[in-house]
Amino acid sequence: MMRANKQKTEIRRVLSVIVTNEDGVLSRISGLFAGRGYNIDSLTVAPVPETDFSRLTIVTCGNERVLEQIVKQLHKLIPTYKVIESGEFVEKEMALVKIPLNEDFNGLDAMLKAYNGTIANSGADFIVVMVADNAKRIDNFLQAIKKYNPTDMVRSGSVAMDV
Amino acid sequence: MDLNGSQMVIEALRRENVSVVFGYPGGAIMNVYDEVYKQNYFEHILTRHEQAAIHAADGYARASGDVGVAFVTSGPGFTNAVTGLANAYIDSIPMVVISGQVPISMIGTDAFQEIDAVGISRPCVKHNYLVKDAKDLPRILKEAFYIARSGRPGPVHVDIPKDVTAQVAKFSYPEKITMRTYKPTYKGNSRQIKKVVDAIANSNRPILYVGGGAVNSGASELVREFAKMTGIPAVETLMARGVLGDKNPLLMGMVGMHGCYSANMAMSEADLMIAFGPRFDDRVTGKLSEFAKHAKVIHVDIDPSSIGKIVDIDFPIVGDLKNVLIDMMPLAKDKIDSNKYQAWRDLLQRYDEIHPLEYSDDKGNIKPQWVIQRVGETLGEKAIISTDVGQHQMWTAQFYPFDRPRQFITSGGLGTMGFGFPAAIGVKKAKPEKISINITGDGSILMNIQELMTAYESKIPVINIILNNGYLGMVRQWQTFFYDKRYASTDLSNAQPDFVKLAESFGGLGFRVETKEEFDRALNEAVKSNVVCMIDVNVDRLEDVLPMVPAGGTLYNMILEYKG
Numbered sequence: 001m002m003r004a005n006k007q008k009t010e011i012r013r014v015l016s017v018i019v020t021n022e023d024g025v026l027s028r029i030s031g032l033f034a035g036r037g038y039n040i041d042s043l044t045v046a047p048v049p050e051t052d053f054s055r056l057t058i059v060t061c062g063n064e065r066v067l068e069q070i071v072k073q074l075h076k077l078i079p080t081y082k083v084i085e086s087g088e089f090v091e092k093e094m095a096l097v098k099i100p101l102n103e104d105f106n107g108l109d110a111m112l113k114a115y116n117g118t119i120a121n122s123g124a125d126f127i128v129v130m131v132a133d134n135a136k137r138i139d140n141f142l143q144a145i146k147k148y149n150p151t152d153m154v155r156s157g158s159v160a161m162d163v
Numbered sequence: 164m165d166l167n168g169s170q171m172v173i174e175a176l177r178r179e180n181v182s183v184v185f186g187y188p189g190g191a192i193m194n195v196y197d198e199v200y201k202q203n204y205f206e207h208i209l210t211r212h213e214q215a216a217i218h219a220a221d222g223y224a225r226a227s228g229d230v231g232v233a234f235v236t237s238g239p240g241f242t243n244a245v246t247g248l249a250n251a252y253i254d255s256i257p258m259v260v261i262s263g264q265v266p267i268s269m270i271g272t273d274a275f276q277e278i279d280a281v282g283i284s285r286p287c288v289k290h291n292y293l294v295k296d297a298k299d300l301p302r303i304l305k306e307a308f309y310i311a312r313s314g315r316p317g318p319v320h321v322d323i324p325k326d327v328t329a330q331v332a333k334f335s336y337p338e339k340i341t342m343r344t345y346k347p348t349y350k351g352n353s354r355q356i357k358k359v360v361d362a363i364a365n366s367n368r369p370i371l372y373v374g375g376g377a378v379n380s381g382a383s384e385l386v387r388e389f390a391k392m393t394g395i396p397a398v399e400t401l402m403a404r405g406v407l408g409d410k411n412p413l414l415m416g417m418v419g420m421h422g423c424y425s426a427n428m429a430m431s432e433a434d435l436m437i438a439f440g441p442r443f444d445d446r447v448t449g450k451l452s453e454f455a456k457h458a459k460v461i462h463v464d465i466d467p468s469s470i471g472k473i474v475d476i477d478f479p480i481v482g483d484l485k486n487v488l489i490d491m492m493p494l495a496k497d498k499i500d501s502n503k504y505q506a507w508r509d510l511l512q513r514y515d516e517i518h519p520l521e522y523s524d525d526k527g528n529i530k531p532q533w534v535i536q537r538v539g540e541t542l543g544e545k546a547i548i549s550t551d552v553g554q555h556q557m558w559t560a561q562f563y564p565f566d567r568p569r570q571f572i573t574s575g576g577l578g579t580m581g582f583g584f585p586a587a588i589g590v591k592k593a594k595p596e597k598i599s600i601n602i603t604g605d606g607s608i609l610m611n612i613q614e615l616m617t618a619y620e621s622k623i624p625v626i627n628i629i630l631n632n633g634y635l636g637m638v639r640q641w642q643t644f645f646y647d648k649r650y651a652s653t654d655l656s657n658a659q660p661d662f663v664k665l666a667e668s669f670g671g672l673g674f675r676v677e678t679k680e681e682f683d684r685a686l687n688e689a690v691k692s693n694v695v696c697m698i699d700v701n702v703d704r705l706e707d708v709l710p711m712v713p714a715g716g717t718l719y720n721m722i723l724e725y726k727g
Contacts, residue, residue: 020344023293028285035286065471072468078290078310081344 012041012061014089014160015071020079021047021054028077029056038062038070042093042135042157053081057160059135087162094132094156095141099148101125108148115141126151134158164335168297168328169198172261175304177204178336181232183223183592184208185216189236190276192263194328196234208592208621211613213240215585217247217260218611222589224256225572226547226597228381230311231258231589237265238276241322242283246579248318249287253576254402255379257316259307260288266326267295280322289317297330305337314347315466316379347465351482351490359437359461359478360494366435366459368507369395372418375402375575376440376464378568380484386439387411389488394501396511398426400441402575405565415511416520419447420712421557424518424721425511427712430455431719432510438462440484443473444576445714453717463487518710518723520561528703529679531555531630535562537679538600538628541686546598547572547590551583551607554636557708559602581610587625588618598626598690605631605655608662608697615669618695626689626696629662632704640707644725662699671695 019025026045033040041059048055060070067085074083099105102125112118115138117131131141135158142153166174172195176184183206188196199207210216213235220231231251235244241262251258265274281293290310292303300323307319363369377386383406390397390413397407398418407414416423418430430436436458441447448454454474461478462470470479480487522532535558538546548563549572550556556573565571572590574582583601591599608629618625633656642650663673672692674685682700689696710721 023295024281024285027282031285065475069468069472072472076466076468078342078345 009063010061011064011067012059013067013085014091014158015058015060015074016084016089016160016162017056017058017074017080018048018053018082018084019056019077020081021052022079025054025079026056028079029058029074032073032077033060036069036073038066044157044159057158059158084162089160089162091134091158091160092132093135093138093158094130095138096120096154097129097131097142097145097150098126098152099129099145099150101127103148105148111141111144164333165331166334167194167331168294168300168323169194171297171300171334172304172323172328173198173202173204174334175301175336176232177202179230179308181205181230184232184234185210185219185223185589186234187213187216187236187240188234189240189263191237191265191325192234192240192261192328194325195261195263195323199234208588208617208623210585210588210617212611213243214247214581215588215611215614215617217244217258218250218579218582218585219589219592220258220260221247221251221256221582222549222572222586223593224251224258224589225586226569226590227593228569229257229593230308231256233258233260234262235260236263236276237280238278240276241278241280245283245287248284248320250574250577250579250582251318252287252289254574255316255375256318257311258318259304259311259321260318261321261323263328264293264322264324267324268326270324281320284320287318288320291320292322294321294323294327297327297332300327300332301334301336305340306342309340309342310345314345315376315469348467348481349465349483349486351463351480351487353490355478355480356487356490357494359480360491360498362435362459362461362478363393363395363437363495364498364500367503368433369435369437369504370429370433370458371395371397372400372430372436372438372441373397373403373406374400374439374441376484377403377406380440380465382439382485382488383568385485385488385492389492389495392492392501393495393499394504394508395437396429396504396508398422398429400444400447401560401573403441403568404560404571405568408566409564410566413508415515417560418718419444420449420714421561421708421710422712423515423520424710424723425515427718427721428514429511431717433458436460438464440464442469448473448718449712450715450717453719522706525703529676529682529700531632531702531706532558532562533679534628534630534682534700534702535559535602537682538602538686539564541683542598542600542690544570546600547594549573549583549587549590549599549601551601551603551610552578552580553604553607554632554640554706554708555602555604555607555630557637558630580607583607584611584614584625584627585617587627588614588623591623591625599624601625601627603627603629604636605629605633605659606635609660612665615666615671615695619670624693624695626686626698628698629700630702631659631662631699632702632706633659634704637708643707644711644722645713662697666695666697669695671697674698676700
């Protein structure tokens with residue numbers, strides 16, 4: 001029974017990976033995922049301020065055994081310093097949405113407020129709104145915003161910080 | 164001290180006590196070869212193909228336990244080396260391979276003989292480097308050797324652009340190295356070790372499942388001691404042949420697809436599996452849902468990612484097997500009573516008596532198994548046996564009396580045909596006092612046949628014994644069993660070289676063998692000759708490797724006899 005459960009249930013997981021900021025490190029990680037058939041739902045990379053490390057935030061999914069292997073395989077890469085997988089994360093993702101100006105913006109303001117949003121930019125015939133929230137709520141927001149007939153949507157992938 | 168990049172390579176190799184390098188020159192690595200010419204710290208063996216250079220370095224590493232080193236040039240030189248890297252990686256063999264690259268300014272321009280070498284080698288090596296500045300070279304080379312030999316060993320690839328091999332910079336070679344991001348765990352958790360000893364003491368049918376990690380860790384003596392002290396029977400994987408010693412009464416033989424009946428039954432009926440550095444390869448486990456169904460599993464491995472990858476582990480221990488055994492031994496001595504397992508040992512003994520590893524010898528035809536037994540009887544411990552891949556490899560694993568680790572040199576994980584001959588060249592350089600034998604097939608030998616020239620020129624007297632059945636035998640066997648005897652592209656009998664003349668044309672000695680007497684004579688002459696030899700043995704064409712667990716089958720349900 002235990003074995004069967006371990007194999008079957010798909011779980012979403014956020015991993016925060018600290019690696020040496022050097023040439024080719026991203027290809028080592030993306031290659032590891034591709035080569036071993038692991039999923040990447042999203043991936044963000046940026047240098048860790050005032051160090052020579054980079055932080056990757058990887059959102060992945062798989063069964064228990066696969067997730068365990070992902071963490072171990074990430075650790076096994078020589079430039080990997082730390083893989084943070086458990087504990088509590090503050091997870092945020094950003095989305096940008098372009099909406100034509102001829103829409104009725106009734107209720108938009110309240111919606112933006114609910115998703116930590118704001119108007120990021122505007123032009124002669126469009127506005128760009130920006131929201132920041134966890135990935136699940138960004139899903140919801142992108143559903144809800146459809147009533148304004150957006151012409152373009154971009155999401156950033158998650159960033160996470162362990163607390 | 165200021166040196167150019169090429170001089171740095173030589174100097175680093177000197178400090179790492181490298182005594183032999185295998186390689187092949189070319190445009191992008193010529194600066195390095197110019198320095199090879201000027202130095203006399205190490206010997207350079209010119210192979211006749213880059214793949215062979217890597218396999219030779221690999222064979223050297225397997226036989227000696229030291230890091231094997233090879234040089235290749237950019238582009239095709241490097242791509243030829245890739246099979247060798249992948250082969251060493253999956254078998255955890257320490258190597259440093261240095262490749263030339265086009266100058267930095269030309270990288271990305273599709274220059275002559277340019278290829279993204281680190282991009283290609285990434286999944287085939289433990290780590291790799293593209294050197295962008297000569298000032299980094301001393302540190303990178305130090306790291307390369309350190310990474311190759313530490314933790315779970317593996318090949319490291321260093322790609323050096325041509326302008327970097329000419330660039331002058333300060334050379335200071337670090338004495339010691341610590342890497343923030345790479346710290347293998349050598350010592351096992353002591354609480355876990357205690358728990359494991361208790362689990363063993365409480366078990367009734369324990370089995371030691373010994374893998375290649377026992378060889379890499381240098382733990383063979385301790386494994387033997389542990390088995391003897393506890394009276395726990397053992398099985399060896401292909402990579403662990405020789406660890407327990409052929410005459411060890413506790414050794415149930417090799418496990419897996421072509422393992423012994425008693426070994427596979429031991430795995431199937433055990434209530435506790437004690438895994439010392441194996442990796443639960445599919446060729447060992449067979450069908451996973453039936454594998455070790457009744458057993459709790461202990462797994463000791465230096466690589467955490469190896470633990471729990473295939474099979475759920477009840478007692479994981481991350482650490483170097485040697486250290487773990489040193490810690491386990493005194494506890495085991497107090498708690499484990501070897502008499503407890505007498506009934507279990509008797510049962511396995513009986514399994515072995517019911518279906519021993521055997522073949523039916525024949526007066527007319529030479530059986531391939533006979534050849535291997537004969538080499539074993541004649542040369543025994545004096546020989547180090549390399550093999551290629553296929554039936555001959557399995558028969559060698561089954562029938563050669565391996566008495567110590569590093570005596571059997573074979574491509575385990577990757578199954579690389581063409582490995583044996585160049586590996587045997589590397590073996591002879593590592594252990595010149597031993598007789599280096601390559602047991603091969605008429606298929607495999609042609610995959611690196613050009614190395615006859617290397618062996619002749621560099622006076623490396625490897626003896627190739629071709630078990631010639633005129634087939635790609637292992638594939639033919641599967642076609643017999645599983646493809647209704649449709650022998651697609653496996654019959655080689657209509658097109659074969661004259662192996663005797665072939666050997667002679669490269670300056671070696673050739674023997675054609677049709678009878679047992681001829682074989683004894685040929686082997687005797689080959690050993691005395693001190694030159695590269697080919698003994699072409701005409702063996703029974705249709706002999707199969709048995710017993711056999713079909714791919715995905717269960718260990719307790721072996722094909723013991725083929726009934727056409």
